[in-house]
Amino acid sequence: xxxxxxPDAFVMIEQDNHAQVSGKIMSQxxxxxxxxxxxxxxxxxxxxxxxxxxxxxxxxxxxNDQKQSPYMFTDFPAMPKTVLYKHGIDVVEKxxxxxxxxxxxxxxxxxxxxxxxxxxNFVEHEDQRQQRLMELLDGFNKRLFRHxxxxxxxxxSLSLYACLNEPGVSKKDEHPFFKDGISLADKLEGLNRDKxxxxxxxxxxxxxDPFPFERTLEFTLQQKVVAKQAIAQHGLLESYERTPFEKIxxxxxxxxxx
Numbered sequence: 001x002x003x004x005x006x007p008d009a010f011v012m013i014e015q016d017n018h019a020q021v022s023g024k025i026m027s028q029x030x031x032x033x034x035x036x037x038x039x040x041x042x043x044x045x046x047x048x049x050x051x052x053x054x055x056x057x058x059x060x061x062x063x064n065d066q067k068q069s070p071y072m073f074t075d076f077p078a079m080p081k082t083v084l085y086k087h088g089i090d091v092v093e094k095x096x097x098x099x100x101x102x103x104x105x106x107x108x109x110x111x112x113x114x115x116x117x118x119x120x121n122f123v124e125h126e127d128q129r130q131q132r133l134m135e136l137l138d139g140f141n142k143r144l145f146r147h148x149x150x151x152x153x154x155x156x157s158l159s160l161y162a163c164l165n166e167p168g169v170s171k172k173d174e175h176p177f178f179k180d181g182i183s184l185a186d187k188l189e190g191l192n193r194d195k196x197x198x199x200x201x202x203x204x205x206x207x208x209d210p211f212p213f214e215r216t217l218e219f220t221l222q223q224k225v226v227a228k229q230a231i232a233q234h235g236l237l238e239s240y241e242r243t244p245f246e247k248i249x250x251x252x253x254x255x256x257x258x
Contacts, residue, residue, distance in 0.1 A: 001054070001061050002163045003072040006225075010070055012061065012240065013163045013223045015054035021162065021219050022155035023048030025252065028213040029151065033190040036144040039098060043148040046092065046099035047155045050106055053088020063236045070226075070236055078114055082122040085111070089129070097133045101145070102152050104130055150184055154196075157182045161198055161206065162221055162250055168203030188212070197255065204250055211254030221248040 002018055004011040026047045034040055054073075057080075062071045071077075085107040093100035108126045111119045134140050161182070164175040171179065182196040190212070197209045222245050230239040 001058050001070055001072050002160070003070050004164065004166065005069060008229070009225045009227045010231075011223055011225050012070060013221065014058040015051035015073060016058065017222045018159050018163050019051035019156075020048060021221060022050070022159040024219050025158050025213075025217055026151060026155035028215065028217055030190075030212055030214055033188065033212050034151075035147055035189050036141065039144065039148065042096050042098040043102065043151060045096050046102035046106075046148075047152050049088075049092050049095070049099065050103050050152060050156065051088065052091050053084040053086070057084055060237055061240055078111075078116060078118045082111060082118055085122065086125070089126070093129075093133070097136055101130050101133050101137075102149055104133075105145075105149050106152055106156070147189060150188060154182065154184060154188075158198075158208075158252070162219075165200065167248065167250070168200050171199050174199075201253075206250065206252045207255045208252055209255035211256075213252070216254070217252040219250055219252070221250060222246075223248065 001015065002013040023044060027044055031037060031040075036043075062076075063069075064071045064075060067075065073081075089100055089103050089107065092103050104126045108123055112123045157177075161175075161178050164177065178198060180195070182198055184191075184194050184196070187194055191210055193210060199207055201207045224240060224243045224245055226236070226239050226243045230242070233239075234242070
């Protein structure tokens with residue numbers, strides 16, 4: 001779950017919806033900037049599906065007693081988190097082996113920063129999975145894989161920018177993840193930049209530089225605004241289930257078109 005706190009409510013966005021937004025954004029990446037076009041469908045599948053493991057968990061969110069707020073992906077406990085990560089990668093592996101490798105690497109990079117045996121076991125398991133899948137793929141290219149992995153990370157970050165910030169927020173009040181732009185793990189082919197500049201032009205428009213997409217993008221973010229008073233009276237689970245989804249229309253456009 002992705003959570004933003006307001007004075008009287010929590011804005012809650014399910015991880016799988018965030019991933020669908022990631023996929024829609026990256027589906028417009030310019031072909032001329034996409035090496036290994038024969039793998040594009042698999043790479044995009046990984047971006048669309050990278051958070052599918054969260055789907056059954058986010059339908060019934062958990063309450064964090066210590067923080068007095070819903071658990072979100074940044075503070076979700078390690079043991080159940082690695083279970084849902086593995087489940088999600090298992091699902092994707094049944095659909096596309098290359099996409100599963102990308103999702104595996106995505107979660108492995110998160111988990112390997114965490115201490116403890118649970119994290120070590122997860123990383124070891126995913127190393128073994130990746131080796132097994134690599135042997136099934138003809139002509140696996142590590143350089144292309146690294147590039148496609150960076151595209152997955154970028155798609156994740158662009159969608160998270162829309163999810164973690166209140167629409168139209170000033171640069172100084174942005175979520176800490178993004179105050180210095182979006183860092184790239186590797187310089188992407190044709191961009192020669194290690195960072196993207198990003199900010200809100202207004203409450204419906206996000207501006208990006210450089211802009212490596214075919215055209216201005218329009219997408220819809222689905223969220224629930226769950227009242228704190230309802231949670232106090234009925235608990236998080238019942239309040240979340242009773243709250244209807246609302247859809248927010250947003251666009252992503254190049255800075256130079258302003």
